[in-house]
Amino acid sequence: MDHQIDDPKLAFAYLRPACVLLTHEPTVGNVETLSTQLRHVNHGTLQQLQDYVLFPLRFILKIPGPKRDGLIQAVAEAMGYVLENTCVRSWETLRDLLSELCLCLCSPTDPGKPAPTSEELRAAVLRCLDALLHAAYGDVVFKLFEPIMLPGLGAAISLLLALGEQEKSRTVQAAALKCLQALTLQCDCSMDHVLVGQKERRILGSTMASFLPGITIAVSRVITGDMRHGHAVTVRAIKVWFKTVGLVMADDQLQNTGTGERQLWELGRVWELVVQRTQDWVRNTSGRLALLLKKIISCTSAHQHWRVRLEMVNFSDHLLANCSSSLGECVGPLLEALVGAVNDEEPTVRERCEAALREVAERHQSSDSNNQAFTDVLSENLHSLATSLPRLMRTSDDQRKVFVLNVFLGYLKILGPKVIVVLNSAAHLQRVSKALMQVLELDVMDVRIVEERSSAVTVETGPGPHGAHAQRKHFLYFTDERIFSLLKEICRVLGYYGNVYLLVDHFMDLYKESSVYRKQAAMVLNEVITGAAGIGVAGGQERQGVPSQEDLKAVVESIIEEYICLSHWHLPTLIGEESDRGEQEQQTQFSLFSISNGVEGKGNPLQLVQAVHKSSTIHELNSNIWQICIQLEGIGCFAQALGMDFRLILMTSLYPVLEKAGDETLMVSQAALDAMWDISQACGYASLKELINENSDYLLNDVSLNLQRLGVHPHAPRVLTVMFSHSDPSLLPLVGDIVQDVLLALDMSYDETSPLFCTVLHSLMKALARWFPSSVAGTSDALGTKKVWREQDQLNVRQFLLDYHKQKELAVGIGAEEEGTEHPELPPSMDCEEDMDGPDVKVELPAHITIAKDVMERCIHLLSDPSLRLRLKVLDVLELCVCVLSQKENELLPMAHRCWPALLLRLTADDPLAVLRAFRVLCTLGETCRDFLRKRVSKEVIPKLTAWLSKQAPVSARAGPVYSHTLAYKLQLAVLQGLGALCLHLDLGDSDMDAVTESCLPYLSCRQPPKLQEACLSVFLRLIEVDPDAFWLTLNELYCPCSYNPPHPDLQPVELSGMGLPRNEYTDNVLKLLEDFGLPEDTQPAGIQIQ
Amino acid sequence: MARPAPAPLYTLRGAGSPLNALHFGCCEGDPPLLFSGSGQGSVHVWNLTTRRAEKVLEGHSGASVTWLNTLHSRDTLISQGRDMRVCLWDLAEGRGDVTDALWTGSVGFCRCSLLETGPGRWLLAHAGEAMEEVKIIELPSKSPVCALIPQAKLGMVMCIKLWQPDSSPGPLLLAGYEDGSLALWDVSQRSVLSRAAAHPEPVMCLDFDPAGQRGISGSSEKSLASWMLDGQHRLQLQEPVALVNPGISQLCIRGDRKIVASAGWDHRVRVFGWKKLRPLAVLQHHTDIVLSLAFSDHQDPRNRMLAAGSKDQRISLWSIYNQGSSDTG
16 A cells, blocks of 8 residues: 555556456456455556456446346446546546446346345445446446436436445445435535536536426425434435435526427437426425425424534525425425524524524625515415414423524524514514413412511522522413523513514503403513513614613613502512401411421411412412512612613612512512612612612602602612611611611501501611620520520539638628629620710710610500400510610610619500510519519519419419410410520529519429429529529429438437439439539439339 | 502602702703701712612711702702801712802701802802891802891891892892791892781791792691782782691792692692692601702703602601602602
């Protein structure tokens, strides 16, 4: 191979023996020898020896009689090698070789049918044939297409078709089809090809016209036939089809047909084979082709393999480019096929398709008359597609739906700027919009939507833009998310190319027209505006009349105005909103239960079901919720469309969005939060906090206005709540103003609106408590001291004795510095602060303190409100007020004093629910005011509480498992949980301690519910901190686990009433508590010893 | 007939002190502005498109700003403060500096009055050093034109209005005095043309409609006095308008002479028809005395607003009685 022979004489001498031998002995071995030798000859030299070398090979083929397949195959391979590397210059060689090779393939009886030869043989012959056709010189190859050759050509073609169609082997099939392609000089492989000029093309075309029916029918059978034969064959077949059709039906050939074609026809029967491409013929043929073509398109446009889809793009492109007038009725389907691929998932297909479409568009824009027709076809297609869209969306599968929508989108994209023209036709607009309305219909059956409640807790901290909550829309007619995004893109493209005013006007009419279309229309509007702003429209062309930012803003303003008008914005989303009061009452009660259960914000299905019949159906509520969500989404979209220009619209739109952010329905509030994130991003705010802070003036303006007309706009408190929960103290100066408004409005109408205002006050105080965290942290404090005490006790008995001595002296009356030593752990840091600015009385109070005071003042009044619900809320507010005020003891104590009588009433003579809350407030007060309350509590609260606890103890000891769901149980639990800390904070006197101990002891019993036991243990642990010795004794009186033997016989033995008792109901808990004292190592609990 | 009371179109917050003076500056093309003078000496420039303070000008060293106006279609702002100065501000191209100041010597509350006499020339009337004195100077030259001191004892001058009638060559000036009387001055003659005892209490404010030759004045009592000038420049008192609550801080006749608004000490702005002084609306929003009023001079009548500044530190904007506007009161 390295040294190829390039001297013809040398080569001749080299090859001669092999050739001669082959002529004499046609064996496979000899053929192979020759073909090995051939490879040592340089191509140029081989060209000169072509005839000589081919001779023995052809000779073998010509030998009459049956031949072995192996031999023929070897010959074909050898010939193939020669032909691949040389050219055929003589017509005779070409003609003869062609017929000889065909003979190898066909059956001896029928030249049009393949012989039953081996697969390898066929492949080799086909390869050889292919090489031959590629090797033929330009001046000889066209002779093939002279009328005289028609029969031979026909035989070859039908042979190839038969192979391509019926052959089992894919390679042979593909090879046959490729040969067919080469035979019509339409090959697209990488080798050199004969240049086909205009004239030759015409000859070629008119010759192939004779075979067109055969080729197209057979090949389309291949294409539409068995899908299993693999994409390579299909691709090849598609190529053959469109190349052939493109050749025969080429517009430029048919336009001036009949002039000077074939003058001398003395060919006899051959003449009958020649087809005259007359008008009639063209019409008939194109009719038949259209049938085939539609079949092909329907089979392949949604083909699994992307190469097939790619080939279909080429197919459509080629035919549209060459035969758009001769195949007039196919233009529609072809465009559809092309357009359907515009959003193909395979990028190669997409790119090719885009390029093709661009060409199509350009081609048709260059010539005006054509252009109109083209646009007509497109708009016609669009119209009919829009008509059938709803049906298709109902009936076909997802894959098909995606395809149909892709086609729809593709039409819009090709129409591009012409969309304006098309949509100017009322019929078209009507059709398109109706289709969208029907397709986008939402499924509003999901019950959870109504059910899910948002609680203020979840609203507070948004994790970031678009948390995991983004709710999926459920549509009636499809489920695939891709379909929805396609529909959205369709709307965006409409907005991008269409006339925004017209579209908005039209869809706004639909929106207003009936509630049936409202949600869909809003979805469409949202996307139309997004598209009009050029967002989310991929690869858009130039468009005419780009709407200016001003126009867009005006349009957006009008839409938002419609969205947020009372009747479209304040839709009932809660069951029984008409009977708001009662329902809320129920809900609060319910949420109260769930709070104590530790599960918050879950709806009660049972309750919902009960309420259904009395107001709107869940259906309607769901639909309302979705509508609000879509409108909120819309506002987010509009913000993104307008960018910074949306800032001005915030004046009107931010307030309604916040209104919804405070909505009780989870989905609505989530949608509103998402909208807020969109707005912040669009307007260049880094966070929701910034958004609210920067625009608090706009918000507060509406808030203060609406506070004055709560009858019409009852949601101002909600907005405030949301503002508080998202903002920070920098809001305070402006809010101070509003808080005065709120308080004023509250003072004006205590009876009707106080529940609403309480919500505001609650959120306000909660925000204040968050912004100005109080420095008091009672529990951790106590834990610290406990440790200290234990260590002391362990380490230092001597110190204890010294202390005891000192105490005794003091008790006798020596001490004056009592204060300094008694509570070394008690000076809280806040006292120092207080002292520092203490002397300056006139210093102005910080705004939050003033507000807290004002609010607390109102709470005092509201504490005696007849509505339980309100009282509970007020107690919550009160607790927060106390927390905020705890920073300024000077302000807190007088307020505590003032609210005491009202609070006491709640504690002693109210509904158990209120008692529960009130006790919590008392604990907080105890924590912050400490001994200020000691006397009052010990006189007015402790006796009642302890009496109640004692009374309740036997009840709970006897009760069954259901008891833990009763209010009494909850109250017991809360009291026991809080009592220890309260006693500690208030530093109660001994008699009170005794009362508390007495009342709590029964709860140490193991018969009590476990939680109560636990709570009771906590009481004792706290109390033990105060006076360990006393409690050690008390506990041992109850049950003493071990005997205390005096170390010396002189000492009195220790006698405790709990000693030697058998194990009883108190044993476990007492042991637990005593463990805390640290039992001596060697003493074993008596009870355990017994067992 | 009785529709619910209208709500303000917007409330401007954040001035931080009582609003003593308001003035609209609407200019074609640019966003309309509202200037407000506060009790702490700052002048806020509110952009009415964004409804936010665009700029805060400090030039009266903390003393209350009592009157504001613009020259050269709002390129120059003129402000009067109780630091006894009148300042001229250059506002063109976003600047905000005091370019000129004038010492008035007046410690009273009397607001100045400005009259354009020619392109780039104005007459400014202001209360003088002596209690009852009104001084008139020419701007921008600041050359004094005259000082008008009544011969009778009328007390401190409380309010003035300078205008150029068609009938007489020189401008006329109306002044209200502490003893409740009004005086009509001929500025060129420096003589009182007419006097009328309009109120038993000091005249707090007045406004005059030169085209209709009618005026209206308010005082601390429960009525408004209305009066007219006859052909001989004589003040003729007309039927007073009774009010529910006493005390008026400012009166303002709208440019189209259709309505007049009063800023009441009862926290309310009242609107009357100017022709017959029929009460039309009570604008209730503020929580303290309303101190100042201004009607917008916007090109588009629909955007002509009424602004009211109050001691409660807010400015309320109202869109009332302008054609085509949806929320007319």
